[in-house]
Amino acid sequence: MQSAALLLELGRWYLMAGGVVAAAFLVFGIDRVEPSARGSYAFRPLLIPGICLIWPLVLYRWFTLEKHGEDAR
Amino acid sequence: MSVQYTPVIWNRNKIFYDAVLLIAVALYLYIYIRVAPGYEDVTKPIDGAILRMRAFGSCAFLMLTVILCIGPLARLDRRFLPLLYNRRHFGVMTAGIAAVHANYVLTWYYNFSPTDKYVALLSSNTNYGQVLGFPFETLGIAALLILFVLAATSHDFWLSFLGAPIWKALHMFIYAAYACVVLHVALGALQGAGDPIFTSVVAASVVLVSGLHFATGRMEARRDRGEETAKASLQEKGWLVAGELDEIDDDCAKVVTLSDDERVAIFKYDGKLSAITNACAHQNGPLGEGKVLWGCITCPWHGYQYNLSDGRAPAPFTEKISTYKLKLIGSTILLDPNALPPGTHVDPVEIGEAA
Numbered sequence: 001m002q003s004a005a006l007l008l009e010l011g012r013w014y015l016m017a018g019g020v021v022a023a024a025f026l027v028f029g030i031d032r033v034e035p036s037a038r039g040s041y042a043f044r045p046l047l048i049p050g051i052c053l054i055w056p057l058v059l060y061r062w063f064t065l066e067k068h069g070e071d072a073r
Numbered sequence: 074m075s076v077q078y079t080p081v082i083w084n085r086n087k088i089f090y091d092a093v094l095l096i097a098v099a100l101y102l103y104i105y106i107r108v109a110p111g112y113e114d115v116t117k118p119i120d121g122a123i124l125r126m127r128a129f130g131s132c133a134f135l136m137l138t139v140i141l142c143i144g145p146l147a148r149l150d151r152r153f154l155p156l157l158y159n160r161r162h163f164g165v166m167t168a169g170i171a172a173v174h175a176n177y178v179l180t181w182y183y184n185f186s187p188t189d190k191y192v193a194l195l196s197s198n199t200n201y202g203q204v205l206g207f208p209f210e211t212l213g214i215a216a217l218l219i220l221f222v223l224a225a226t227s228h229d230f231w232l233s234f235l236g237a238p239i240w241k242a243l244h245m246f247i248y249a250a251y252a253c254v255v256l257h258v259a260l261g262a263l264q265g266a267g268d269p270i271f272t273s274v275v276a277a278s279v280v281l282v283s284g285l286h287f288a289t290g291r292m293e294a295r296r297d298r299g300e301e302t303a304k305a306s307l308q309e310k311g312w313l314v315a316g317e318l319d320e321i322d323d324d325c326a327k328v329v330t331l332s333d334d335e336r337v338a339i340f341k342y343d344g345k346l347s348a349i350t351n352a353c354a355h356q357n358g359p360l361g362e363g364k365v366l367w368g369c370i371t372c373p374w375h376g377y378q379y380n381l382s383d384g385r386a387p388a389p390f391t392e393k394i395s396t397y398k399l400k401l402i403g404s405t406i407l408l409d410p411n412a413l414p415p416g417t418h419v420d421p422v423e424i425g426e427a428a
């Protein structure tokens with residue numbers, strides 16, 4: 001029971017961290033690393049679940065694209 | 074990618090595809106929940122909630138089976154390509170149906186416990202060391218999480234942002250989800266009272282998915298061997314391997330050096346390939362560095378233009394340059410190194426047909 005509760009608590013924190021990453025990425029990051037997203041806002045809420053689920057990968061790609069630009073694609 | 078993103082790009086084909094899918098799912102659920110109980114064993118009645126749970130669970134399983142069959146079917150027979158067209162909506166809908174199944178499980182089995190239902194789900198059975206009585210719910214949770222990730226990353230943005238290799242690797246987890254679902258069903262639903270129909274459906278799904286992938290793998294291996302043989306035979310006749318198709322950007326060229334004073338520019342344009350000498354007839358400008366406009370290459374030095382299929386300058390100009398024969402085997406470009414007389418027409422290689 002304790003392990004299950006701990007696991008769920010970890011999951012909750014993971015998703016909350018994902019929410020913070022999603023807010024930062026959709027407000028500041030996406031326009032810098034994804035040219036086709038500039039000026040497009042309606043589709044951004046669709047990305048929130050994905051960012052919450054794989055936010056470590058999102059952070060990795062965000063930093064990679066910031067550092068290496070289009071060469072990283 | 075230069076097109077701005079929108080939430081969902083709709084067109085008539087997609088609307089039709091989604092409508093057919095929705096109708097099929099609704100029909101399946103209706104028959105399972107409303108019609109099938111009329112034929113059940115009256116001595117072993119099934120509760121309504123369990124029936125709905127099974128209806129959505131089996132529906133998600135069948136949808137996942139179809140999704141995994143679409144890829145190999147489309148490779149085996151091009152008539153199945155329309156099914157591939159909007160598969161992402163199919164996947165998103167499957168994740169939704171699986172979520173409804175999970176919700177029925179939670180609200181039926183774990184809703185009336187003083188323990189939090191999610192904690193109860195994870196802690197009610199922890200016998201991971203045994204096969205019979207294995208906590209199959211965990212396998213279902215794993216599959217559901219994978220389906221959520223895949224559905225949530227199905228927008229075009231993700232392919233561009235993650236890059237094709239990462240995105241493809243991520244979406245290959247669909248096979249892990251399928252394996253989890255098969256085990257979830259085999260160690261769960263199939264362990265209960267014998268249901269020959271559902272057991273047969275699960276077995277048929279596994280045989281179908283594995284069989285189609287095996288058949289496609291064999292077909293592609295055979296095709297690769299055929300391409301290798303064709304390539305070797307052309308090389309014996311003096312043709313050169315000039316490179317791979319994806320090395321050349323659209324409306325650009327790859328320059329191949331044949332000798333110190335002979336270079337060939339292979340252009341990709343309008344879904345076709347053509348080869349001409351790299352030297353402009355005017356002052357030997359590097360044609361391979363020029364861009365293609367309306368089927369003509371423009372020399373970057375002085376703007377001289379040549380038609381790529383015959384190496385002739387558009388009328389009223391009269392300059393002519395050498396052309397070369399090409400072949401496309403799979404995605405490999407082969408070049409006949411013997412230059413044809415300037416102005417000789419060579420049919421461009423159609424990329425769509427050969428690749």
